[in-house]
Every structure is written in structure tokens, then in C-alpha cells.
Amino acid sequence: MxxxxxxxxxxxxxxxxxxxxxxxxxxxxxxxxxxxxxxxxxxxxxxxxxxxxxxxxxxxxxxxxxxxxxxxxxxxxxxxxxxxxxxxxxxxxxxxxxxxxxxxxxxxxxxxxxxxxxxxxxxxxxxxxxxxxxxxxxxxxxEPAQTWVGVDLALDGIDELLCGFLPRPKSTLRTATPVVFAVRPDEGEQAWVVRVTEEPAVTTAVGRDDPALDAADVQVRGGAVDLYLRLWNRAPVSADDGLELWREKSRVVW
Missing domain, CATH: 1.20.120 (Four Helix Bundle (Hemerythrin (Met), subunit A))
Structure with a gap:
């Protein structure tokens, strides 16, 4: 990675x-x-x-x-x-x-x-x-704008979380009914497709215009710093952001 x-x-x-x-x-x-x-x-x-x-x-x-x-x-x-x-x-x-x-x-x-x-x-x-x-x-x-975190660092951190943490056997982000998340930051050239099942999540890094993104069940969009904090469960909760399952199942303290 x-x-x-x-x-x-x-x-x-x-x-x-x-x-x-x-x-x-x-x-x-x-x-x-x-x-x-x-x-x-x-x-x-x-x-x-x-x-x-x-x-x-x-x-x-x-x-x-x-x-x-x-x-x-x-x-x-x-x-x-x-x-x-x-x-x-x-x-x-x-x-x-x-x-x-x-x-x-x-x-x-x-x-x-x-x-x-x-x-x-x-x-x-x-x-x-x-x-x-x-x-x-x-x-x-x-709020993201209140922090010192920059876009490049946030993009790198999203990649580490999605490609490094979520696929681990000890990851708790699992569900009996498969769900596919498309994580699409406003900045950068990369996006991620995360398939969540009863097994450890499978993450694929793709280009921001990859057709697989549009086929996902949940579209997770926003600024890179916003997504970095939201995906780590460190941002104010929005009831309509599609991340209810994420917040319920993912235990990411590290």
C-alpha cells in the first residue's frame, strides 16, 4: 500500500x-x-x-x-x-x-x-x-474548518483507513446484508469502493470517475478533511449522510 x-x-x-x-x-x-x-x-x-x-x-x-x-x-x-x-x-x-x-x-x-x-x-x-x-x-x-488538517494529509489518512484498517480480520464493520460504499472526496484524483459483508471489508482504490462508484449503494461525498473526520467517527453527526451503519459497526479508536 x-x-x-x-x-x-x-x-x-x-x-x-x-x-x-x-x-x-x-x-x-x-x-x-x-x-x-x-x-x-x-x-x-x-x-x-x-x-x-x-x-x-x-x-x-x-x-x-x-x-x-x-x-x-x-x-x-x-x-x-x-x-x-x-x-x-x-x-x-x-x-x-x-x-x-x-x-x-x-x-x-x-x-x-x-x-x-x-x-x-x-x-x-x-x-x-x-x-x-x-x-x-x-x-x-x-467542524472540519475548525481543525488544522490539510487536504493532502486527509486524503492519505482516508486511504490508510479504508485500505489498511477495514480489511483487517479484527475489523468490526460487517453486515449480513452486503452494502457497497463509494467514498468520493471533492479533491484529489482518487476514490474508493468499499464492499461490506459478513467478512472483512474489501476496499478498491479507483479513479474518481470509475463507473463502479456510481453503482454503489451509499454515496459518501464531501471535502477530504470532512470525510477524514467522518470516516474516523470524529465529526458532527449528520442524520442523512448514509453512514449510520458505519457509525454503528465500526469501532475505530486507533
Whole structure:
């Protein structure tokens, strides 16, 4: 699964997301609830993200990190925001130091090589969880225009979600009655056809004028940033957007 952004662009996206995350976490306060992840408050959100940063950095360095211990460390940190920042800086350094041929585990279907995989994955993981911090500060999911997310990053993130996450055996987006989604961003030259059945979803990336798109049962259209947030369940809910099944069945916290 080739990435549409460069390694450097993913590192830039990670840094931008970290800045937004710390800004909105500070603004919301550690005890604030996270509307887009109702089981978490901001302290738990920070502990989760900081744990993942440290875990990913460890994988790139060939080290095994105990995730539960890392998360406890984050929850008990005297300054959780600074703890989050330290872990992200260490992750960026680990990515930069790692050779292009580094051997490290990956977990998405048809994943790019490990160094590129982890730069992309942590760019989008941190971006989505920074949106969660923004939702905690705002008291609800933000509108796309309120975020810092750019079109190119959003398109890359949609591709990672649809082509990497949904086809995994553990994906929960399933239905007894087959449904085909056409995901059609307003920008870019690519669109996606997602066939949902009782088995893991099958995603096909196509050109934006491919006839298969018109034959889909559900047309999912909008700006790239809007679709990025909606497909990750991080946008205000619209009752007529055709994504009721998506929201009900897809559990996408990562």
C-alpha cells in the first residue's frame, strides 16, 4: 500500500498534530471528558497516545515495551502534557534515526515498509487523537474548518483507513446484508469502493470517475478533511449522510 505523502510530510504532520494536541489538552483540562471517545477523559487520552508513541519508538529500535506499564506511567505523570510531548519527540527521533530498511513489526493490510508505515501511522494516530483533544476543549466534535488538517494529509489518512484498517480480520464493520460504499472526496484524483459483508471489508482504490462508484449503494461525498473526520467517527453527526451503519459497526479508536 504505497503512501501518498512522503516520510518528511508524515513527520511534519506528526509535529503539527502534537502542537494541536498539547494546545487543546491544556485548554480542556485533564479532567474534561472527551466527547469523541466517551470512555476517556483528557488524562486517559494523553496516557493512551503517549503510550503508543513510546511503544512505536521501541519497535523501531528493536525493544519490547510493556504497554500497560507505559499507560500507567502516563496516567500518573505529574505533568501529563509534558510527558506526551517527550514521547512524541523521542518517536520523531527514532523515526529519523531508523534506516529505510529497518525491520520492525507492522499490522495493517498491505502495509508499506516499517519506517514509512510507522511515520504514517503515528502521523494519523496523533492527528485523530489531537482532534479528540480539540473536541474535549470545544465540548463536541469540531467542524472540519475548525481543525488544522490539510487536504493532502486527509486524503492519505482516508486511504490508510479504508485500505489498511477495514480489511483487517479484527475489523468490526460487517453486515449480513452486503452494502457497497463509494467514498468520493471533492479533491484529489482518487476514490474508493468499499464492499461490506459478513467478512472483512474489501476496499478498491479507483479513479474518481470509475463507473463502479456510481453503482454503489451509499454515496459518501464531501471535502477530504470532512470525510477524514467522518470516516474516523470524529465529526458532527449528520442524520442523512448514509453512514449510520458505519457509525454503528465500526469501532475505530486507533
Amino acid at each position: 504505497p503512501t501518498s505523502l512522503t516520510f518528511a510530510a508524515h513527520l511534519d504532520g506528526l509535529r503539527e498534530a502534537l502542537l494541536a494536541f498539547t494546545r487543546y489538552a491544556d485548554r480542556a483540562g485533564l479532567r474534561a471528558g472527551v466527547p469523541t471517545c466517551p470512555e476517556w477523559d483528557v488524562r486517559a487520552l494523553i496516557a493512551h497516545q503517549g503510550m503508543v508513541h513510546r511503544w512505536a519508538a521501541g519497535l523501531l529500535a528493536g525493544q519490547s515495551k510493556e504497554t500497560a506499564a507505559l499507560e500507567r506511567e502516563g496516567r500518573s505523570a505529574v505533568d501529563p502534557v509534558e510527558w506526551l510531548r517527550d514521547g512524541a519527540i523521542d518517536l520523531a527521533a527514532a523515526l529519523t534515526r531508523a534506516p529505510e530498511t529497518v525491520a520492525a513489526p507492522v499490522f495493517l493490510k498491505d502495509a508499506p515498509p516499517p519506517r514509512a508505515f510507522w511515520a504514517r501511522r503515528q502521523c494519523h494516530e496523533t492527528t485523530i487523537h489531537a482532534v479528540d483533544a480539540m473536541a474535549a476543549a470545544y465540548g463536541g466534535a469540531p
